[in-house]
Amino acid sequence: MFDLPPPLLAAVAATFFAAGFVKGVTGMGLPTVAMGVLGALISPLTAASLLIVPSLVANIWQLLAGPSFGPLLRRLWPMMLAIAAGTVLGTSWLASGDTRLTTAALGGALVLYSGYTLLARQLSVAQRLEPWLSPVIGAVTGMVSGGTGVFVIPAVPYLQALGLGKDDLVQALCLSFTVSTVALAAGLGVRGVFQFDNLALSALAIVPALAGMGAGQVVRGRISPTAFRRGFLFCLLLLGVEMLARGLA
Incomplete structure (x- = not known):
């Protein structure tokens, strides 16, 4: 991967900075932004291999920095266990190299959800439904x-x-994304398609990703919960439009 031309290496660094910034503000978006941009430049498998290390480090950083790791883990562990199992099984789609239809469907779902929630009342789940719904x-x-290399829907x-709450939501997202990242790497490894020769460049991508995330966290700390919620949903909408366009292109 270090044989890549300097413009492409610069594009990789800029992509991870932008992805880190989005994650710093919203608690999500690093894999989605990275896959969205890099998927247009390199193969999806290569892009997925590159995002493993910076995504894992960024998520663990935000996860452990939050105030409610223990309570959230006790509340959400059935969901996390199911995420791990589903991700390992789903990597067969990503390994096939054809993710256009699944990416387009994912983008459409994001657009519908974020658009509805921005224009209508907030959806809610009763706590009594969590044991079976999670x-x-x-x-x-x-x-x-x-199947797609993104962890949002x-x-x-x-x-x-x-x-x-705002901080608990970010921490819960990071818990989900950490499990997904580890399971994605494991699933690709089991299927023999994880590109280990990209790990060095993936590790270097930590620097721009963390720099972008730090800048995004500064922005998140200065906005109100209402503004945060609307910004969070708007980012979902943009990510959905990007994935829908990429899947249908």
Whole structure:
């Protein structure tokens, strides 16, 4: 990968800075932005291999920095277990190299959800439904994550519908994304398609990703919960439009 021309290496660095900034503000978006941009320049498998290390480091950083790791883990562990299993199974789609239809469907779902929530009342999930709904959401999220390399549907709308506070929502997202990242790497490795020769460049991508995330966290700390929610949903809408366009191109 170090044989890449300097303009492409610069594009990789800029992509991870932008992806880190989005994650710093919203708690999500690093894999989605990275896959969206890099997928237009290199193969999806190569892009997925590159995002593993910076995504894992960024998520663990935000996860451990939050105030509610223990309570969230006790509440969400069935969902996390289902995400891991679903992601490993779903990597068969990504390994096939054809993710256009699944990416387009994922983008369409994001557009519909974020558009509805921006224009209508906030969705909510009753706590009594969590014991059976969380594993279902986790399994579907895992299959989508394994098939597309992005980790947002339906986990992100579901976690937001639980009514978590701003910081707890970011931490819950990071917990979900950390599990998805590890499971994605494991699934690709089991299928013999993980590109280990890209790990060095993936590790170097940590620097721009963390720099972007730090800048995004500064912005997040200065906005109100209402502005944060609207910005969060707007980012979902933009990510959905990007994935829908890429999948249908």
